[in-house]
Amino acid sequence: MKRLKRKKKTYASDYFNAHLGRLDNYILEEFGGRLISSISTEDIDNWFLDLVSVRTKKELSDNAKNKVLHAFRIVLEEESTGVI
DSSP states (O other): OHHHHHTTOOOOHHHHHHHHHHIIIIIHHHHTTSOGGGOOHHHHHHHHHTOBOTTTOSBOOHHHHHHHHHHHHHHHHHHHTTOO
């Protein structure tokens, strides 16, 4: 958030809250105990293909899966810049 604000890119707070929910419910649930460097593209692909809703336990829609993947991509990009 801070970096985006410094770049004069503004988003509604809902944008960040939604990504935080995806981070907590899907990404950290699966990969939270691992070093980022230990996560392979195959690990991500297998996890992504099998994503299910934390509420209904049904497979997530393609749109919802892509939103989760976008949140993960943000984390990985931040890590690659040395921010986290």
